[in-house]
Amino acid sequence: MSAPVDRQRPRVGRAFWAVLYRDLYVTSKELPTFLAQVILQPLFLLFVFGRILTDLGYAQEGYAELLFPGLVGLTAVVTGLQSSAFPLVIDFAYTKEIEDRLLAPMPTALVAVEKIVYAALRALVASALMLPIGVLILGSIPWRPGAAPLFILMVILGSLVGSAMGLLMGTSVPANRINIVFSLVFTPLLFTGASQYPWPSLDGMRWFQVITTLNPLTYVSEGMRAALVPEVPHMPPVLCVGMLVFAITVIGWAGMRGFRRRALD
Amino acid sequence: MYRPGAYVVTERAVEVENLVKRYPKSQANAVDGISFSVPVGEIFGLLGPNGAGKTTTVGVLTTRVKPTSGCALVGEVDVTLDPVTARSMLAVVPQRNNLDRALSIRDNLLFHAAYHGVPRPEAKARAAQLLDQFGLADRAASKPEFVSGGQAQRIMIARALMHSPMTLFLDEPSTGLDPAARLFVWERVRALRERGVTIVLTTHDMDEAAELSDRVGIMDHGKLLALDTPKSLTRALPGSQTLDVTVELAGGDLAQAVKAFQMLEGVENVETVDDDTSEGCLRTRLYVSGEASTLLVPVTKVVTDHQMNLTDARIGKPTLEDVFISLTGKALR
Ligand SMILES: Nc1ncnc2c1ncn2[C@@H]1O[C@H](COP(=O)(O)OP(=O)(O)OP(=O)(O)O)[C@@H](O)[C@H]1O
Ligand SMILES: [Mg+2]
Numbered sequence: 170m171s172a173p174v175d176r177q178r179p180r181v182g183r184a185f186w187a188v189l190y191r192d193l194y195v196t197s198k199e200l201p202t203f204l205a206q207v208i209l210q211p212l213f214l215l216f217v218f219g220r221i222l223t224d225l226g227y228a229q230e231g232y233a234e235l236l237f238p239g240l241v242g243l244t245a246v247v248t249g250l251q252s253s254a255f256p257l258v259i260d261f262a263y264t265k266e267i268e269d270r271l272l273a274p275m276p277t278a279l280v281a282v283e284k285i286v287y288a289a290l291r292a293l294v295a296s297a298l299m300l301p302i303g304v305l306i307l308g309s310i311p312w313r314p315g316a317a318p319l320f321i322l323m324v325i326l327g328s329l330v331g332s333a334m335g336l337l338m339g340t341s342v343p344a345n346r347i348n349i350v351f352s353l354v355f356t357p358l359l360f361t362g363a364s365q366y367p368w369p370s371l372d373g374m375r376w377f378q379v380i381t382t383l384n385p386l387t388y389v390s391e392g393m394r395a396a397l398v399p400e401v402p403h404m405p406p407v408l409c410v411g412m413l414v415f416a417i418t419v420i421g422w423a424g425m426r427g428f429r430r431r432a433l434d
Numbered sequence: 435m436y437r438p439g440a441y442v443v444t445e446r447a448v449e450v451e452n453l454v455k456r457y458p459k460s461q462a463n464a465v466d467g468i469s470f471s472v473p474v475g476e477i478f479g480l481l482g483p484n485g486a487g488k489t490t491t492v493g494v495l496t497t498r499v500k501p502t503s504g505c506a507l508v509g510e511v512d513v514t515l516d517p518v519t520a521r522s523m524l525a526v527v528p529q530r531n532n533l534d535r536a537l538s539i540r541d542n543l544l545f546h547a548a549y550h551g552v553p554r555p556e557a558k559a560r561a562a563q564l565l566d567q568f569g570l571a572d573r574a575a576s577k578p579e580f581v582s583g584g585q586a587q588r589i590m591i592a593r594a595l596m597h598s599p600m601t602l603f604l605d606e607p608s609t610g611l612d613p614a615a616r617l618f619v620w621e622r623v624r625a626l627r628e629r630g631v632t633i634v635l636t637t638h639d640m641d642e643a644a645e646l647s648d649r650v651g652i653m654d655h656g657k658l659l660a661l662d663t664p665k666s667l668t669r670a671l672p673g674s675q676t677l678d679v680t681v682e683l684a685g686g687d688l689a690q691a692v693k694a695f696q697m698l699e700g701v702e703n704v705e706t707v708d709d710d711t712s713e714g715c716l717r718t719r720l721y722v723s724g725e726a727s728t729l730l731v732p733v734t735k736v737v738t739d740h741q742m743n744l745t746d747a748r749i750g751k752p753t754l755e756d757v758f759i760s761l762t763g764k765a766l767r
Contacts, residue, residue: 179522180551187548195536265532269542269593272496273549274522434457434499 179274185283188270192287207295208302211244215299215306218365234311238397239364241299242327242389246362248295249331250338253288257339258347261431271432281428285332285421292328311397319396319406326413327389333417334385336424340431362386367394369402385416446510447601447632448472448495453504455490455656464490466656467504472634472649474600477627479647480636481754487656488636489529492603495634496526509600522550525599529606531586533578539589540565540574543596550597557596564592568622584615591622602626604635608642620646640754652758659761664754671752671760672702673721677729678748679737680717686742688716694736700724707759715745719759721752 196203219233219240260267270280303310342350361377361384368391371378381387392409394401448471455465465487472478480488493499494506497517506513509523534542540561547557565571568588573581578589587607594602604623608616623633623646637643643650644664651661660667681691688706695704700723707717722729726749737744758764 179518181518183551184549187545187551190548191534191537191545194541198536264535265530266534266536268498268528268532269534269546270549271498272521272526274518274551275549276518432498434493 181275181279184273184275185279188273188275188280188283189287191270192283193290196291203291204298207244207248207291208298210247211240211295211299212302212306214240214243215303219303219307233307234398235367235394235401236365237299237303237307237310238393239362239366239390241296241303242323242386242393243359243362243364244299245292245296245324245327246331246334246386246389247359249288249292249328249333250335250358252291253284253332253335254339254347254351255335257284257336257428258342258344261340262344267432277429277432278425280432281336281425284428285329285336285424288332288335289325289328292331293324296324296328313397313399316396319392322410323389323392323396326392326410326417327386329417330385330389330413330420333421333424337420337427340424340427358384358386363390367391367401368404385413385420388412388416445473446471447474447476447508448478448634449505449507449510450491450495451505453491453494453506454502455487455494455499456502463502463656465494465501468651468653468656468658469504470651470658470661472601472632474632475627475630476648477623477633477635477646479643479650480634480653481638481640481643481650481758482636482653483638485655486638486653488653489605490656491653492526492605492634492636496524496603497521522597523600524603525594525597525601526603527587527590527594527605527607529609531578531583531590533581533586533589533593535577535579537577538575539570539578539581542578542589543593546593547596552597560596561592564595568592583610584612587611587615587619591619595626599631601632601634604633606636606638608637608639616642640758644754650754652754652761654758654762660757667754667757668752671721671756673723673752675722675724675726676750676752676756677720677722677726677733678707678717678746678750679720679733679744680715680746681737682715682743682745684714684741684743686740688718688740688742691736691740691742692718694740695720695733698729698732698736700729703760705759705763707764717746719756721756 219236222228223230223232271277300310338350338354361381363381364386368378368381368387371381388404388409391404392406394403395406395409450471451469453465453468454463456463468491480491482488490499494501495508495513497513497520501514508520511520511523513520534545537545543561543564544557547560565574568591570588570592578586581589607619611619623635627633635646647664649661649663650667652659692704692706695701695718701720702723703721705719707719720729730747733747734744
């Protein structure tokens with residue numbers, strides 16, 4: 170007996186878009202949840218640090234200006250990280266929902282790339298929302314003509330580096346330990362990323378300054394400040410971009426390896 | 435079944451050669467050097483107890499498990515060298531529910547089609563048809579969260595058919611199904627074969643293997659022990675009837691009794707069956723060349739002569755279970 174076999178090359182690009190569309194479609198169905206998720210954290214951070222502390226006089230005049238760029242960077246990185254790490258852990262450990270997509274006619278690594286792209290898109294939306302939230306809470310946000318290109322580049326790089334970190338975490342941590350690992354990683358990540366203070370101002374605290382260079386968020390925060398408040402001392406933007414591209418490549422590569430290891434027995 | 439694209443004629447839907455899989459950190463091979471091939475349009479059954487390596491074999495063939503050595507082809511495409519093309523030609527219904535809980539039942543089908551590049555209008559038509567055929571139409575809009583095992587199975591089969599695979603892998607398709615649902619699955623499987631789809635199914639159910647499969651491979655401990663049509667497999671056994679004798683030992687000597695059974699006229703072979711019957715009881719199986727009923731009296735005498743009590747005697751035809759017992763010396767369940 171014989172039968173015809175379809176030997177057309179599978180359409181990998183279409184499979185990729187379909188997998189990405191699946192995530193976007195699911196997100197669109199739960200839009201309020203998504204918005205609450207991405208807005209709440211930056212909203213409180215801005216309100217407490219940018220508004221309450223300065224209004225009460227505990228923080229200097231102008232601290233909000235300095236803080237805002239850092240918080241946009243923080244939002245990009247943290248949202249990216251959360252958006253890729255958590256769903257992956259649950260998927261691989263319990264629901265196995267992702268299996269049907271792993272059997273789509275596309276390389277396994279591309280499914281991992283899709284996870285990064287989707288998480289980065291969420292992070293982009295969250296970061297963009299920081300602008301109106303900032304205006305709302307602070308009254309005005311630091312902005313200057315010509316800030317846009319570097320600002321946008323930093324938002325994109327920050328989102329990508331966060332998503333890549335999430336992919337690495339989500340695929341290298343067993344489900345029963347994700348809570349521990351997350352709290353062990355999250356808090357240091359939050360406070361060693363130069364979001365709440367400019368990096369050059371740490372000159373007098375050398376050991377801490379060195380530690381902050383290990384956190385990719387530092388380069389996002391500094392790049393953001395270079396874009397929005399260039400009068401505040403900051404790292405050279407070229408250095409920030411270079412370090413971030415390097416971090417995205419290395420962490421993304423490691424995350425993809427982890428993904429393949431989890432996806433294939 | 436119409437499929438667009440260039441056509442190449444192929445004879446073999448599945449080919450496995452010296453396949454070995456050892457999981458990392460594992461002592462033994464889960465699949466230990468098996469070879470078989472499945473011609474296009476066949477229903478091929480892999481029969482074996484828990485842990486035999488059935489799911490692992492299917493995992494390799496469906497590109498989810500990396501083989502340690504050996505070679506596996508689906509539609510003459512090497513699944514290790516070109517998993518992407520292999521995936522476009524096969525579909526799998528896994529042993530456990532992996533439906534997408536964020537999507538409705540219909541969307542599970544539609545997105546599966548989209549992953550495989552089926553054009554949207556075609557996918558919609560096919561989904562409607564499959565949902566109807568599988569009795570899912572009235573639930574199509576709800577999420578698959580609270581579906582029963584049988585419904586999940588039906589949804590996963592319907593999903594697998596959305597991209598018209600050449601070869602369909604069914605991992606224990608009827609485990610946990612009630613008899614009616616099981617018959618329904620069997621009926622669908624046969625209908626697919628009629629349309630030229632090759633089917634590889636795994637099972638630990640004798641009846642399913644015998645009823646449904648054109649050929650059966652018997653697996654245990656990662657090895658393929660036998661492979662043939664159910665008829666030939668049972669025909670190869672000695673005798674034309676079997677007599678199962680269960681005795682309560684009560685201090686008697688079974689080995690002696692087995693020897694005595696062997697001496698009886700018409701008994702071709704005797705096997706002690708290692709299964710978990712109630713305590714102190716043992717089952718032996720006599721393969722008989724003539725009428726097994728004529729042996730009932732002599733067997734009873736042997737049993738009482740050896741100070742044991744006869745608790746059950748059953749006449750039957752050799753089945754796949756007997757094949758399995760004769761190959762492994764143990765019952766399948
Ligand atoms: N991911 C894994 N990692 C390590 N060992 C595994 C893994 N999956 C299966 N095994 C082992 O490989 C062997 C074969 O398992 P497999 O699931 O292929 O058997 P099976 O025939 O499908 O059994 P069942 O009837 O229970 O589904 C078993 O000993 C099992 O413990
Ligand atoms: Mg199995």
